[in-house]
């Protein structure tokens with residue numbers, strides 16, 4: 412066999428809105444001013460919600476979470492392209508997509524207070540719960556995409572994951588399966604440059620993450636993930652391809668995790684201020700705001716009003732979530748959402764946990780009674796708890 416070369420498919424790149432707010436008119440998608448302002452509102456809402464949630468977390472009012480700050484264009488831009496019939500298969504950092512898909516602020520806070528009841532907010536829609544085990548959701552997406560194909564539905568399964576996830580087996584297995592079976596899936600990688608403290612250059616020797624698509628026979632695209640227009644166009648094209656039986660796409664959205672990995676992380680110990688400054692100048696929200704102002708769709712007064720409305724909505728959402736917590740909801744309800752019919756072993760676990768909770772509540776009641784000065788009541792409650 413003579414020497415030859417295998418020509419690999421090239422990878423498209425896309426950028427429409429630059430960091431100064433200037434656009435490439437030829438590539439600009441057709442969106443009305445209302446649609447543009449809606450996108451901006453969701454991006455701003457996601458950022459402010461994360462900022463406020465961070466304060467609540469520091470005050471001990473909610474549990475840990477991974478902020479989406481800096482990734483708003485990647486999230487809202489892709490969410491805008493999703494249709495109701497498409498499946499949203501998230502990792503743990505997709506606040507913008509959740510909000511776009513209808514998650515209420517109250518449900519968001521309830522979820523971070525640990526109440527499964529929050530999940531019922533979006534019951535019935537094609538949204539999977541958050542997946543913390545890195546990349547496992549890629550396999551769920553492959554299964555869903557296969558189901559869509561078998562049912563001959565005009566829909567797609569869209570899975571979100573990070574740069575770190577591309578080093579996991581699940582990502583490769585799922586991409587291979589979707590390529591081989593020609594499935595309607597969109598693999599949306601938010602390359603935010605870091606996987607906790609592991610930088611991209613220690614994650615892969617590839618020149619891009621998008622090019623990993625080539626090996627699996629699916630289309631690969633790399634977009635400026637801080638450019639809401641480029642993300643929207645790339646996601647829309649990938650979704651159309653999937654829904655029309657043309658197979659899967661891997662989109663790499665180049666972005667930056669501006670904040671902490673989660674509330675338990677401190678990035679100052681592993682990354683430089685210079686890197687953060689560089690990405691600050693590429694911020695997705697400020698470039699979109701500049702564009703909207705240049706078109707007179709937005710001005711400082713309108714923006715201020717929007718900020719006030721958002722702050723109010725976040726406050727009200729939190730207050731409703733706290734009301735729910737104070738209404739003594741069943742802390743064991745999370746057992747109820749795993750299976751349609753609870754298996755015996757889980758029923759047993761629930762009952763065991765229930766009796767332990769009751770014991771703890773009685774001890775808590777006794778402590779409160781003791782603090783309030785009612786010694787007899789405290790002793791009575793402690794005896795009951797010991798029984």
Ligand SMILES: Cc1ncc(C[n+]2csc(CCOP(=O)(O)OP(=O)(O)O)c2C)c(N)n1
Pocket residue numbers: 504543544545572573574575576577603605606607668672
């Ligand atoms: C299978 C597995 N391994 C390790 C972890 C711990 N962990 C949680 S998030 C994370 C990094 C993920 O990085 P990336 O995929 O880039 O997503 P990002 O957090 O940047 O959004 C790791 C290693 C985990 N949750 N699951």
Ligand SMILES: [Mg+2]
Pocket residue numbers: 573574575601602603604605606607
């Ligand atoms: Mg990452």
